[in-house]
Amino acid sequence: MSKTIRLGLVGTGRIGQIHARTLKQTVPGAELVAVTDVNLDSARSCAAAYGIGQVADDYRRLLDDKTIEAVVICSSTDTHAPFITQAAEAGKHIFCEKPIAADLDIIDAALSAVERAGVKLMLGFNRRFDANHQRIKRAIEGGEIGTPHLLHIISRDPSPPPVEYVRVSGGMFFDMTIHDFDMARFLLGEVDEVYAAAGVMVDPRIGEAGDIDTAVVTLKFKNGAVGTIDNSRQAVYGYDQRVEVFGSKGSARSDNLYPNAVTFSTAQTVSRDLPLNFFLERYLPSYQAEMEAFVRALLDDKPMPVGGTDGRAPVVIAIAALRSYRENRPVKIAEV
């Protein structure tokens, strides 16, 4: 393995631009040499913004370039699995945005291709690299709070996506809760059973589109701990991202992040400004840290910190959660 890694990136939308900038500006050992997007103008604009030499509208150009060792897949979700497979067959290491797919057969086919090719695959569960979640993980692993008994994840978006998006999103469990299923696994390990209580409380049009907008999911972990995930598509005060782990020796809980640490006291109230509202602002350092971790694992030839099974498992939990909600009963993960 060389001292730097030559990379190509596909998909120069919002998250693709974030990763392109990170790779060019802040990741030691990364050489982002090419970007592609089916929208060539988008690819060109991204390349110009960050000084990337090669541009194309065809993903194959990354795969055909023998000097490129790894690809970063930020294109639309339906392309994830085929692009993973093709990259693996071309012998490239792969970073892919979540989720691989909503269908387990498709996921399994992609993961098989990766395994056959012997390349490395990392999934973009960026929240694992957030300073708060990492600190809680360290507290668990370091024994600061003893054996975990209970977990609570609060994960509420500031506002729902457009109904048009809801229709094609695969549903809240696959589109939004998927991050929380991953966080649950990251913190407490494998899930054994899931029970979902949910409803349409924010906007009836979301219900008409066949989806839910509010949910409480109970997780039973294989180690005996119990957890909950609280989701809402609309927290009017902003992006609400909190975790609490309670164990035999204590608890660790995170608060939201704020634009400043100023408290105001007036004749009416003691107050502070609203928490960060936009996920790219809230989680920007985590996107940078995950890309650093990807490149570092390549440079050091170490296992990826978020691998293929981490891409598959939360989809399985989402499938179980949806079944639980529809049939109103606890569903074993082994059922799926």
Add this chain to the structure above:
Amino acid sequence: MSKTIRLGLVGTGRIGQIHARTLKQTVPGAELVAVTDVNLDSARSCAAAYGIGQVADDYRRLLDDKTIEAVVICSSTDTHAPFITQAAEAGKHIFCEKPIAADLDIIDAALSAVERAGVKLMLGFNRRFDANHQRIKRAIEGGEIGTPHLLHIISRDPSPPPVEYVRVSGGMFFDMTIHDFDMARFLLGEVDEVYAAAGVMVDPRIGEAGDIDTAVVTLKFKNGAVGTIDNSRQAVYGYDQRVEVFGSKGSARSDNLYPNAVTFSTAQTVSRDLPLNFFLERYLPSYQAEMEAFVRALLDDKPMPVGGTDGRAPVVIAIAALRSYRENRPVKIAEV
């Protein structure tokens, strides 16, 4: 109704002494004239401490005293229902510690006696009178947070009761969670369905005694909201009593109470002292406020703030929760 209320109190254990002192010292319009306890020494000691004139070991003495208008029942749980019935038949108004009983037939018999006699009955769900919980209730009723969608109750004891007590306690749902079921009803109204995930995580001897020590109970409310209750018999950092209600216009959440508001910063950590550990310290003002509310309702001839149905409903939820836990399925309240 006279300008003051003459009361008798039965059961001079820990909570009985709290109520005796409150009635003698801080409740306007209350005249506590007699205390009884099967342990006559205990009754005498309480009477001496607070300057109460009449003492007896027989509860009947309160009922036979025509000048006593109301009784405060703080004796052991198994006496609650018969004492309520006898007091009602004697025409006395009644304050009774929770729970009335664990058996619905027994509860219903007692409530029928109350209804027949036309006396007033208040149940001792003191947490409803806590400043934090009251403030959240006011926020809901005042529309500060819009329509409630989600509720979370964290209710963890600092340490488990002796195993001998666990054996006769009726089980955690009836002994501990009962307060939280009441809190859920207080804040969001009637419950429609319950799902309980629970286990023995704190002490295996609790499991050997046939009980659980850790639980997450999911509640579906009739108004469509969803809630959870998080219980542990042992939070090593102290008594953990927090509530969060999330609604269409915002959220209200309470923190624990602390012995002081001092923050220490040293070379190791930024810290504060542990939260209040003992329920009588944490909830003392609520015990005083509930007794004031009881006497005020008598003086003003108003309905009791926590009536007989409030005594019955959480027992029904506890029965449903236990069934849910045993059969691992959501249980409708209407089933019970």
Add this chain to the structure above:
Amino acid sequence: MSKTIRLGLVGTGRIGQIHARTLKQTVPGAELVAVTDVNLDSARSCAAAYGIGQVADDYRRLLDDKTIEAVVICSSTDTHAPFITQAAEAGKHIFCEKPIAADLDIIDAALSAVERAGVKLMLGFNRRFDANHQRIKRAIEGGEIGTPHLLHIISRDPSPPPVEYVRVSGGMFFDMTIHDFDMARFLLGEVDEVYAAAGVMVDPRIGEAGDIDTAVVTLKFKNGAVGTIDNSRQAVYGYDQRVEVFGSKGSARSDNLYPNAVTFSTAQTVSRDLPLNFFLERYLPSYQAEMEAFVRALLDDKPMPVGGTDGRAPVVIAIAALRSYRENRPVKIAEV
């Protein structure tokens, strides 16, 4: 010394009633047997409210009663010194509200009488008994924050007193800052020099009455530490009482006290209710604790926790502060 102390109280105004209730209801070993007030109706009303047997309009009645061992002086400030002297001469132990007087000769005469009589005297600097200030004191004494270097006292009233009161109050340093001078001594010991920057910022009528309403006083302590006191007659958000001590091993700082621990998040702001506004509410437990300490010191025949020199020293600092403000220069305490 008997197992209980028989006490008489003079002055049944606001603070006198607080002490009367405390002595009757919560102080072990205290027997409050008589109250007097020049306003006999006030004395009668207080006696009736708390069940005190003897009532009079003449303070001498307390002194003539051989069975009374101690007096609690809550009458107007101009009576403090003469009442202390008379009580001492009558052989009574004394609790006296602050300040003894604004004139050092008068104070010294009263303290001499106390010394000659060999009775005990405690001054009513209640804040020393507040849980926050006590905790900071313990942190200093226990070495938790090392050698103190810096002290900051924030002490702001919710609203200014009537201008009529301002005219006879002796001025802000004697009426309000006196508590903070005592707190400074309580926490860091003797003061060596003082510099006062002050002004009229809240209400020009206070300036017309010859007083100030806002001040920052710098204190140099004999141990080398430096401190500040921040005073305002009007904090629109409520009673602001905070202390920070910074030392070689860390810092301890206290926040205000609040009526509840509930945080609200809405589309506009993250907020909580205003801090406690009324000093009797904010400091009620400290009034109770100081009275317990007084009675306990009598029962145990121990030195008073706040003695005569603690009554004199803050007056000296106030005199120095006023001189500093008028002459705009640092003033040594030894000058006064």
Add this chain to the structure above:
Amino acid sequence: MSKTIRLGLVGTGRIGQIHARTLKQTVPGAELVAVTDVNLDSARSCAAAYGIGQVADDYRRLLDDKTIEAVVICSSTDTHAPFITQAAEAGKHIFCEKPIAADLDIIDAALSAVERAGVKLMLGFNRRFDANHQRIKRAIEGGEIGTPHLLHIISRDPSPPPVEYVRVSGGMFFDMTIHDFDMARFLLGEVDEVYAAAGVMVDPRIGEAGDIDTAVVTLKFKNGAVGTIDNSRQAVYGYDQRVEVFGSKGSARSDNLYPNAVTFSTAQTVSRDLPLNFFLERYLPSYQAEMEAFVRALLDDKPMPVGGTDGRAPVVIAIAALRSYRENRPVKIAEV
């Protein structure tokens, strides 16, 4: 003025590297084309790290390059004034790290050169661009807290500089408090009088080197408000940077910044990790924001947000503070 600004930077030490990276990576419209340092290796290393084309050991190379419109001066303090003068004479706009100098004649000469040349000068008081301080400034200007009465600045370093540095630093008021004098002016405007109480509490060697390590400076502002600055060279818990402004309609106060928002509760304590310790970490966004502001003012041909008088005024206050400390008396700014 072109759509981009070509810049040269002198001094590639710690802060110079920060500015170089910022100008290359995050400032729209900035073209950093050259760096110089008397240590040529340092300049080369910086140029290589951020892809800067021209490198030299002679500052004149920046001035002789006609295509360079502005210079960023990050060299040692003694070079600031001459480099400003030379840059002005060469017609370059100037960003200069604080302070210009400790001698007013030298400062005035440099500012005269700037004025004669008609170039723009910005001083590097980065804290003005910190989100917390900016928010408090906005609160004042927006009337959120009414007319300011009182200001408190807490500004404590995590650990003292080496004694060798202390000897040549110009003294704490010039080296450390200078930032706080600027902050005071930024928030409340011009200072009229200053009184400094200070001492050697952290390390006697600092005293032997002729300096102080702990200070409380009282500021009287021209608008009548009063403020304090609290400085210590050693806060063992980390970098302590807090501000409180109290006004007629309320207060605004900032807390420190932390690496995460996680709270731990154990059997011993409720705690969180220490605040950010390193000024470059704590204030990194402010360094980036000030550089953006500099370039934006050039692009838009607007006045600099921190100009020459802002570079001179805090030095005048520092001179007054030192005189106040030495003579132990309040010193008028007009005296200096």
